[in-house]
Structure formats: C-alpha cells, structure tokens
Amino acid sequence: MKKTAKPSWVDIKKHLSGFDRAGLLALVQDLYAASKENQAFLHARFSLGDDLLKPYKRTIDRWICPDVFRGQAASVSNAKKAISDYRKAVGRPEGLTELMVFYCERAAGFCADVGFEDDSFFVALVRMYEQALKLSVGLSRDERDRFLARLVAVCRVCNNFGYGVSDDMRVLFAEYVSDER
Known part of the structure; x- marks a missing residue:
C-alpha cells in the first residue's frame, strides 16, 4: 500500500477492511487500554456505568x-x-x-x-x-x-x-x- 504524507480516515478504513472480528475486538481493546479518554468515549457510546x-x-x-x-x-x-x-x-x-x-x-x-x-x-x-x-x-x-x-x-x-x-x-x-x- 502506498504511504501518504498525511494519513487519513480513508487509509485507516482500508486497513480495517482486512480485519476479522477477533482482530477488530483486539484493536478496540488496545484503544480502550491506551487512554482514559478512550475509556470514557466507549463507556458513553455504549451507556456503560452509573x-x-x-x-x-x-x-x-x-x-x-x-x-x-x-x-x-x-x-x-x-x-x-x-x-x-x-x-x-x-x-x-x-x-x-x-x-x-x-x-x-x-x-x-x-x-x-x-x-x-x-x-x-x-x-x-x-x-x-x-x-x-x-x-x-x-x-x-x-x-x-x-x-x-x-x-x-x-x-x-x-x-x-x-x-x-x-x-x-x-x-x-x-x-x-x-x-x-
């Protein structure tokens, strides 16, 4: 795949299209563990927590x-x-x-x-x-x-x-x- 100077959502989407369910779950788990902001985002998105x-x-x-x-x-x-x-x-x-x-x-x-x-x-x-x-x-x-x-x-x-x-x-x-x- 051609490398661009400034990656965009289109580039990420191309990579994601090759992921299977387990790969996507692992990626989301890594993102969740990466920062409190990501955790807050996912908790809010899925209405998790009090x-x-x-x-x-x-x-x-x-x-x-x-x-x-x-x-x-x-x-x-x-x-x-x-x-x-x-x-x-x-x-x-x-x-x-x-x-x-x-x-x-x-x-x-x-x-x-x-x-x-x-x-x-x-x-x-x-x-x-x-x-x-x-x-x-x-x-x-x-x-x-x-x-x-x-x-x-x-x-x-x-x-x-x-x-x-x-x-x-x-x-x-x-x-x-x-x-x-």
Missing part, C-alpha cells in the same frame, strides 16, 4: 477550576474539549446541556472564589452560557426549567464580575427564554 458524565465533568473541573495553590493553570480549550469529546461519543442534548451548565457553574464559581478576572475567560464563559441556553430551550419542560434555574444562579454569581459578564448573560437569557416558560 454516571457517564463523570469523567467529562472531572476534566472540565480540572481545567476550568484549577487548584491555584498548586500552580495549576486554567485552560478553556481543554475544558471545552471534554464537551466536544462527549458530543462525539454520544451527543445527547440533555448530557451536553448538563456539561455546559456545569462548565458555567464551575467557571463562575472559580472566578468568584479566587477573584480571577480574565477577559478571554469571561468571553468563553458567556459563549458557553449562550450555548447552554440554546440547548436548554429545546429540552422537555422539566429539564429546561431545571437547567434555566441553574443558569439564572450562574448569572447571579457573575453580578460582581467586571467586563459586563452578567449584563451579557441577562441579554442572552431574555433573547432565548420567553416570558411564558
């Missing part, structure tokens, strides 16, 4: 609410990657909404607890808040109301932040949520 969101929440928490006393840094991109990984594994709207609302809760709590003020961090928080609102309004009434109540609480936590964070959140809330609820 709390499918736990590993994704753990990752979000680590990166959006770091232990500053241990010198850990925040990383919006790493926290958002956990949500993207869940979306690829399963992508259930209620699970995605839970992760997004959790992200907002933890980010707002982190900023309030340690006095963290960073414009790009706040911009990412407001964007995630908007995405959580968009998904929330499409859920069943009970789920929607539960998530919206949590998002209202996030906005309250952000009242003392600079950069107009809570103002932006209130505008978004009014835009996505009708008064009828």
Whole structure:
C-alpha cells in the first residue's frame, strides 16, 4: 500500500477492511487500554456505568477550576474539549446541556472564589452560557426549567464580575427564554 504524507480516515478504513472480528475486538481493546479518554468515549457510546458524565465533568473541573495553590493553570480549550469529546461519543442534548451548565457553574464559581478576572475567560464563559441556553430551550419542560434555574444562579454569581459578564448573560437569557416558560 502506498504511504501518504498525511494519513487519513480513508487509509485507516482500508486497513480495517482486512480485519476479522477477533482482530477488530483486539484493536478496540488496545484503544480502550491506551487512554482514559478512550475509556470514557466507549463507556458513553455504549451507556456503560452509573454516571457517564463523570469523567467529562472531572476534566472540565480540572481545567476550568484549577487548584491555584498548586500552580495549576486554567485552560478553556481543554475544558471545552471534554464537551466536544462527549458530543462525539454520544451527543445527547440533555448530557451536553448538563456539561455546559456545569462548565458555567464551575467557571463562575472559580472566578468568584479566587477573584480571577480574565477577559478571554469571561468571553468563553458567556459563549458557553449562550450555548447552554440554546440547548436548554429545546429540552422537555422539566429539564429546561431545571437547567434555566441553574443558569439564572450562574448569572447571579457573575453580578460582581467586571467586563459586563452578567449584563451579557441577562441579554442572552431574555433573547432565548420567553416570558411564558
């Protein structure tokens, strides 16, 4: 087979087509053993375990609410990657909404607890808040109301932040949520 400079899915697919059932199972087993991310993906994809969101929440928490006393840094991109990984594994709207609302809760709590003020961090928080609102309004009434109540609480936590964070959140809330609820 011809080697390409940048392998793609097409190249992998060609190799996989030659595998028998046992070979495919062995490959998946190797992938499972290779990383916790692969394990979380497979558990979520096949709905295995009590709390499918736990590993994704753990990752979000680590990166959006770091232990500053241990010198850990925040990383919006790493926290958002956990949500993207869940979306690829399963992508259930209620699970995605839970992760997004959790992200907002933890980010707002982190900023309030340690006095963290960073414009790009706040911009990412407001964007995630908007995405959580968009998904929330499409859920069943009970789920929607539960998530919206949590998002209202996030906005309250952000009242003392600079950069107009809570103002932006209130505008978004009014835009996505009708008064009828």
